Amino acid sequence: MIPHELQITLSAAVICYFILILHYLKKKMLELKYTLLWLVAGVVMAVMIFFPETLLWFVRLLGVESNMNGLYVLCFAFIIVILMMLTSIVSRQQMKIRILLQENSILEKRIRELEEAEEKRCMSRDEKSRGNEIARESQ
Amino acid sequence: MENHAKCLIIIPAYNEAESIAKVVNDLTDHYPQYDYVVVNDGSQDATKEICLKNHFHVLNLPVNMGIGGAVQTGYCYARDNGYDMAVQIDGDGQHDVTFLKGMIDLIESGQADVVIGSRFVRREGFQSSRLRRLGIGFLSVLGWLLTGVKVRDITSGFRLVNKRFIRIFAEDYPADYPEPEAMIIASVHGGRIKEYPVVMKERENGESSITLKRSVYYMIKVTLAMLIRRLSFGFRR
Numbered sequence: 001m002i003p004h005e006l007q008i009t010l011s012a013a014v015i016c017y018f019i020l021i022l023h024y025l026k027k028k029m030l031e032l033k034y035t036l037l038w039l040v041a042g043v044v045m046a047v048m049i050f051f052p053e054t055l056l057w058f059v060r061l062l063g064v065e066s067n068m069n070g071l072y073v074l075c076f077a078f079i080i081v082i083l084m085m086l087t088s089i090v091s092r093q094q095m096k097i098r099i100l101l102q103e104n105s106i107l108e109k110r111i112r113e114l115e116e117a118e119e120k121r122c123m124s125r126d127e128k129s130r131g132n133e134i135a136r137e138s139q
Numbered sequence: 140m141e142n143h144a145k146c147l148i149i150i151p152a153y154n155e156a157e158s159i160a161k162v163v164n165d166l167t168d169h170y171p172q173y174d175y176v177v178v179n180d181g182s183q184d185a186t187k188e189i190c191l192k193n194h195f196h197v198l199n200l201p202v203n204m205g206i207g208g209a210v211q212t213g214y215c216y217a218r219d220n221g222y223d224m225a226v227q228i229d230g231d232g233q234h235d236v237t238f239l240k241g242m243i244d245l246i247e248s249g250q251a252d253v254v255i256g257s258r259f260v261r262r263e264g265f266q267s268s269r270l271r272r273l274g275i276g277f278l279s280v281l282g283w284l285l286t287g288v289k290v291r292d293i294t295s296g297f298r299l300v301n302k303r304f305i306r307i308f309a310e311d312y313p314a315d316y317p318e319p320e321a322m323i324i325a326s327v328h329g330g331r332i333k334e335y336p337v338v339m340k341e342r343e344n345g346e347s348s349i350t351l352k353r354s355v356y357y358m359i360k361v362t363l364a365m366l367i368r369r370l371s372f373g374f375r376r
Contacts, residue, residue: 003186006299071244098204098208098314101200101202101204101208101210102208102212102215103215104201104213105198105199105201105212106198106202106215106216106219107177108198108199109196109197109199109216116194
């Protein structure tokens, strides 16, 4: 069993954690989609604090002797999974950026060529009208 | 010339300000029958300005994407503009376009889908250092084990593909050090890969993107990439 004092400290920490997430969400500094991961982590932490028996039961189930070691193993596993998800998100975004950049460069070329053609067209039109003027004057 | 297949030459260029004008002018002077596009891969030097000033056909990537991303941009461009074939050559003047005719013939006669310009078929011209040849030999054997196709110059960046593989590469092309991996992609899509003997010049300006320090990383990354590529396509041959 964990002492009540520790339980209170940990609860306060978890509450801070949730407030921080909410704060980020409100300021739109976190995408809700990716926050779900952290919210799940918070819920798991809260469960472990208020019902320490579940943690003990789970640690026994894993076959770990010491409670603290079991806790460390769980934390470590959780963090690794979250990091892996983050890497996967980064990779997917990299792929999207790549496609965007490529599309962008192709469009840039098209616009540049259209502008050049337009410029040429304007110039030839100017020349033609100037030519007409000269012809009229000479008449 | 009308019913001739349309071929696009893709020239990826990263900080090639010194050589790009010469490469492109050589191309337009001697081989005006081919279209080309320079892919400026976010160069920090004057590559972009030189291309714009000379009115080259250039695709400007706003940031550096690496050779794979740059070449893929060229394939996207070829796909969007309905080209029948696309060939990639280096922006540093290593590859000689004289050989392109023979490579195109291989595709037009339907003998191949992907033609790789290989300096090891006839062993003429610039042959690279012994250590590098050893590495290339290893990757070549690996490629052969994985796909059953023997490509001797597997890292050659001089390769011509037909319309079907323009589309495949436009959708899926490895990001960095792409050549050996692209060969696996071509092979698992059922492409017939042929090597065509070419003579390569030693680069005139700039340095190879693969320095000695990076070659260890290169070998590990490329080997892994080839294995994973092969695995992700399952065990059909």
